Amino acid sequence: MDLLTANDRPGEYPGSYHASIARQLPPFPKAEGALRADVCIIGAGYTGLSAALHLRQRGYDVVVLEAQRVGFGASGRNGGHVTAGQRIEQDDLEAMMGKETAHKLWDIGNQAVDLVRTLSRDPAVETDFHDGIIHADHRARHVAHDHAYARKLQEEYGYDLIRPLDRDEMRHMVGSPAYHGGTLDMGSGHIDPLQFALGLARMAVSAGARIFEASKVKHIEEGAPARVRTESAEVTADHVILACNGYLGGLNAHVAARVMPINNFVATTEPMSPEEQESLIRDNHAVSDSKFVVNYFRFSDDHRLIFGGGESYGYRFPSDIRAKVMKPMLEIYPQLKGAKLSHAWGGTLAITMNRMPHFARLAGNILSFSGYSGHGLALGTLAGQIAAETIAGKAERFDVMASVPTPRFPGGAALRSPLLVLAMLWYSMRDKL
Numbered sequence: 001m002d003l004l005t006a007n008d009r010p011g012e013y014p015g016s017y018h019a020s021i022a023r024q025l026p027p028f029p030k031a032e033g034a035l036r037a038d039v040c041i042i043g044a045g046y047t048g049l050s051a052a053l054h055l056r057q058r059g060y061d062v063v064v065l066e067a068q069r070v071g072f073g074a075s076g077r078n079g080g081h082v083t084a085g086q087r088i089e090q091d092d093l094e095a096m097m098g099k100e101t102a103h104k105l106w107d108i109g110n111q112a113v114d115l116v117r118t119l120s121r122d123p124a125v126e127t128d129f130h131d132g133i134i135h136a137d138h139r140a141r142h143v144a145h146d147h148a149y150a151r152k153l154q155e156e157y158g159y160d161l162i163r164p165l166d167r168d169e170m171r172h173m174v175g176s177p178a179y180h181g182g183t184l185d186m187g188s189g190h191i192d193p194l195q196f197a198l199g200l201a202r203m204a205v206s207a208g209a210r211i212f213e214a215s216k217v218k219h220i221e222e223g224a225p226a227r228v229r230t231e232s233a234e235v236t237a238d239h240v241i242l243a244c245n246g247y248l249g250g251l252n253a254h255v256a257a258r259v260m261p262i263n264n265f266v267a268t269t270e271p272m273s274p275e276e277q278e279s280l281i282r283d284n285h286a287v288s289d290s291k292f293v294v295n296y297f298r299f300s301d302d303h304r305l306i307f308g309g310g311e312s313y314g315y316r317f318p319s320d321i322r323a324k325v326m327k328p329m330l331e332i333y334p335q336l337k338g339a340k341l342s343h344a345w346g347g348t349l350a351i352t353m354n355r356m357p358h359f360a361r362l363a364g365n366i367l368s369f370s371g372y373s374g375h376g377l378a379l380g381t382l383a384g385q386i387a388a389e390t391i392a393g394k395a396e397r398f399d400v401m402a403s404v405p406t407p408r409f410p411g412g413a414a415l416r417s418p419l420l421v422l423a424m425l426w427y428s429m430r431d432k433l
Helices: 017-021 046-057 090-097 099-119 140-156 167-173 193-207 274-280 321-332 376-391 396-402 412-432
Strands: 033-042 062-065 130-136 162-165 182-190 210-212 217-221 226-230 233-242 260-269 286-289 296-299 305-312 341-351 358-363 366-370
Touching (some): 017 193, 033 046, 033 226, 046 062, 046 193, 046 233, 046 376, 062 233, 099 193, 099 376, 099 396, 130 167, 140 182, 162 167, 182 286, 193 210, 233 376, 305 321, 321 341, 358 396, 376 396
Parallel strands (some): 033 062, 033 233, 062 210, 130 286, 233 366
Antiparallel strands (some): 162 182, 217 226, 226 233, 260 305, 260 341, 286 296, 296 305, 358 366
């Protein structure tokens, strides 16, 4: 079964809130015949579109091949959180990589947020960036650690945009009895994810990139140049960028053994009054909590609560996504019992064993970027910029990211799903204890 079509119709965006309000682009043509490019990019999500834009700014001739629509995958379906740093904390990165490399990884993570914030100011991106993410602790025992971590970032990393929240202030900021404290990070923020992806596409096309939709890649023939084949086209290119993330399928065995697709689910309420919005989340910040299967939520510009929660590890989405999201939403906000959900949808992202992105040079002229583990809006966008500078011969940031080891899932691609289900059941039980 193909994740590109397992839960969606070919050529159509999902029935998400984001798709319902976006000014969608006219369909791009299907790739046909023999094409030539300096760089062939596979996937038109954040990484592929950002790479196309930044490569065109450097003068490269670029072809982008997208199996569905621009921003069809996780780039157009996610919760819109743009989070500073890396997916795991600096203490863990210091233990894994040493302090010097950990500092470089922290800087790269923050450069990712800065890039999204900068790109969002372009008129082609028809949505605003909003500052602030609250990290909410669902267990009292987590609070001391999070406060100490905020102090570490302030004192050792010079990051003065984060501060601790005690229980009372957390209850004031997030109108829920579920949380015991946490932090407020004003260096992070949120944005409409599909509007941002479509804006990147507009910018890339204006810069001269050639984008093709309904053009699923069947095979990559390594070589100099490489040849990328779809059902109806062959692209000959000096460089290839794999930017498929959770929709890679069997296109590359090395990546598939290290990067696993999982499904996540999001729903939106009907619009609320500004006063109701303030009673749930003050100052238009976003919120993510400390559960292993994270709850994450924020408000749209028209005052709808956008709530993400729940995961699955097979190909098919559950038959009742609304019920799947409503359950954790009511655990956080019992006062919303009886609220109507206007939209509910699922999407496929990709994780790695250690939750760090997988940057790899698969061959001398083939690069892969994936496994963002929920931080793809920021890191995926920056990955496109890093891809462009790496092809141009400046690989310092690529080398830092690629130096982080990405373990294979036990059993590789064949056994990763059943083993992960067992692990996630254990973590889910731990969250509830």
